[in-house]
Amino acid sequence: MNKLGRRKLKNFLALSISSLCAAAGLAILFIILYDVLKEGLKSFSIHLFISDPAPPNRGLSGGLKGAFLGQGLLTLAATVVGVPLGVLGGTFLAEYGRNSRFCRFLSRLCDMAVSIPSIVIGTFVYAILVLPLGGFNGWAGSTALAIIILPVVIRTTEEMMTMVPWTLREAAFALGAPYHKVITSIVWRASISGIFTGILLAIARIAGETAPLLFTSFNSNYFRLSFNEAVPSLTVSIYQYAASPYEEWISLAWAAALVVTILVLILNIIGRVLIKIRIGG
Amino acid sequence: MDSRDKTTDLLVVNNLNFYYGNNLALSDVSMPVKKNCITSLIGPSGCGKTTLLRCFNRMHDLYPKNRYEGQIVFDGHNILDKSQDLIKLRGRIGMVFQKPTPFPMSIFDNIAYGLRLNDISNKSVLADKVEKALKQAALWEEVKDRLKQNAAGLSGGQQQRLSIARTLAVDPEVILLDESTSALDPVSTQKIEDLLAELKYEVTIIAVTHNMQQAARISDFTALMYIGKLVEFDETETIFTKPANKMTEQYVTGRFG
Numbered sequence: 227m228n229k230l231g232r233r234k235l236k237n238f239l240a241l242s243i244s245s246l247c248a249a250a251g252l253a254i255l256f257i258i259l260y261d262v263l264k265e266g267l268k269s270f271s272i273h274l275f276i277s278d279p280a281p282p283n284r285g286l287s288g289g290l291k292g293a294f295l296g297q298g299l300l301t302l303a304a305t306v307v308g309v310p311l312g313v314l315g316g317t318f319l320a321e322y323g324r325n326s327r328f329c330r331f332l333s334r335l336c337d338m339a340v341s342i343p344s345i346v347i348g349t350f351v352y353a354i355l356v357l358p359l360g361g362f363n364g365w366a367g368s369t370a371l372a373i374i375i376l377p378v379v380i381r382t383t384e385e386m387m388t389m390v391p392w393t394l395r396e397a398a399f400a401l402g403a404p405y406h407k408v409i410t411s412i413v414w415r416a417s418i419s420g421i422f423t424g425i426l427l428a429i430a431r432i433a434g435e436t437a438p439l440l441f442t443s444f445n446s447n448y449f450r451l452s453f454n455e456a457v458p459s460l461t462v463s464i465y466q467y468a469a470s471p472y473e474e475w476i477s478l479a480w481a482a483a484l485v486v487t488i489l490v491l492i493l494n495i496i497g498r499v500l501i502k503i504r505i506g507g
Numbered sequence: 508m509d510s511r512d513k514t515t516d517l518l519v520v521n522n523l524n525f526y527y528g529n530n531l532a533l534s535d536v537s538m539p540v541k542k543n544c545i546t547s548l549i550g551p552s553g554c555g556k557t558t559l560l561r562c563f564n565r566m567h568d569l570y571p572k573n574r575y576e577g578q579i580v581f582d583g584h585n586i587l588d589k590s591q592d593l594i595k596l597r598g599r600i601g602m603v604f605q606k607p608t609p610f611p612m613s614i615f616d617n618i619a620y621g622l623r624l625n626d627i628s629n630k631s632v633l634a635d636k637v638e639k640a641l642k643q644a645a646l647w648e649e650v651k652d653r654l655k656q657n658a659a660g661l662s663g664g665q666q667q668r669l670s671i672a673r674t675l676a677v678d679p680e681v682i683l684l685d686e687s688t689s690a691l692d693p694v695s696t697q698k699i700e701d702l703l704a705e706l707k708y709e710v711t712i713i714a715v716t717h718n719m720q721q722a723a724r725i726s727d728f729t730a731l732m733y734i735g736k737l738v739e740f741d742e743t744e745t746i747f748t749k750p751a752n753k754m755t756e757q758y759v760t761g762r763f764g
Contacts, residue, residue: 325571397608397670400564401621401677402598411620416611 259487266484269477274485279447279463282472290482292449296458300364300443301433303453304371309425312376316383321409333384339377347373348438356442364453367443371432378431382424386417423500430493434486436461460486510708513727517542517681517711518563523577525558525567531735532558536577538730538740540681545703545712547722547743550732550758556715559732560683563713564600565593598625601679605686607666609658614650617658617669621677636676643706644672645698664695671702682706684714688721700725719759723747731755
């Protein structure tokens with residue numbers, strides 16, 4: 227009985243400590259969400275989306291219209307470039323390069339690239355696309371984001387396609403299908419929801435990035451829908467407004483942060499739901 | 508009763524060796540495959556019967572370092588030739604696997620897959636061929652009202668008959684069966700055996716099976732393999748009643764293997 231009692235005590239201790247840690251982690255998350263929600267809602271209005279930035283302390287209701295648009299376009303451009311490249315690259319690694327040591331090395335390299343600090347990518351792009359072109363520009367910003375999304379999409383695609391059983395490919399080959407048809411009509415079709423989920427999560431990741439934009443497209447108060455100059459960025463605006471001494475701006479930064487948080491949350495939730503549907507079905 | 512001529516060689520295997528990397532998996536196999544007959548390949552696990560089967564449609568080419576030596580003559584050509592067009596070959600020699608392999612698409616699209624590969628896109632032609640193949644595979648009655656539904660929703664036995672229908676749809680001359688009924692219940696197995704008995708009048712069938720009774724029931728010729736070698740090839744009746752080889756007799760009577 228004594229032994230059993232000790233085991234029960236140990237079990238109780240392990241359970242309470244791990245529960246406590248889980249609660250602490252979740253509590254921090256909820257405090258952040260609560261704070262963002264509370265502070266963000268104060269200045270949350272339609273002006274945030276439709277007005278241009280206004281100087282502080284003049285009683286004007288300024289907004290971040292350009293920043294929303296700019297951030298959206300930067301993310302879109304990065305997605306348009308990064309996703310097809312990533313899907314095709316991942317397809318190569320999973321199919322044509324599956325037996326090559328070099329390709330396995332490349333795929334390990336992608337794993338490492340996923341965890342490169344994004345500011346490093348920002349400074350890299352600064353060196354190749356900002357300095358030579360003479361100033362901050364949108365091309366550099368979207369390139370930096372595309373570089374971040376690329377290894378994520380490559381690896382997700384590769385993993386999802388590797389999960390498709392080989393017997394399915396063999397069955398298609400046995401009907402006389404050429405390899406490209408096997409890939410496009412069988413393997414992609416069988417893994418599309420997984421790849422799509424990975425892409426969504428990757429987009430969610432770059433949509434909230436600040437560091438890679440600081441050195442590349444930076445920020446601007448005006449948006450002329452041109453990528454040849456600095457492009458307004460929501461995340462960089464939050465950074466600048468939050469660091470300013472003006473209460474109006476700080477409050478606006480909270481509101482913008484709320485919107486970014488919610489957007490990223492929605493993308494993530496859609497991604498998770500898709501994963502659930504895929505596993506369930 | 509049996510109107511078939513069982514004397515024409517459709518395929519001839521001559522001194523075939525096959526290597527997985529450096530491992531010799533088939534050693535000096537020679538046997539004919541008679542046209543419009545069912546040939547069973549039997550033998551204990553690991554004897555090379557599936558390896559031999561997969562030589563007929565060059566499935567081994569999908570993996571690196573596999574190597575053939577010798578000949579499989581089909582229509583006057585050695586299909587093991589490097590210059591052999593594998594897409595054409597696999598169009599003429601179809602294969603059904605051990606486990607059902609429904610493609611992630613509708614029942615109709617599954618059957619039409621091979622037809623579309625051959626650039627058949629006319630809707631009524633496709634519909635006719637799909638219906639014919641499904642009827643041949645004894646699946647039509649069960650699925651005719653849900654052709655647009657995903658094939659993954661079918662039962663295991665239905666999925667296997669779907670795989671057979673998909674293979675039949677492209678009108679192959681030879682069908683390779685790799686233990687195609689081993690994962691099925693007796694009712695589905697019966698349906699597929701009945702189907703094979705019909706099909707042999709139109710196509711040539713090579714079947715790998717672990718089930719000795721099945722080999723005896725369905726096949727005209729039987730080959731016994733053991734450790735990569737062909738032990739004996741003869742008419743099924745001879746193999747099961749008066750085999751020439753002692754090992755064959757032991758194997759078919761269940762005293763070894």
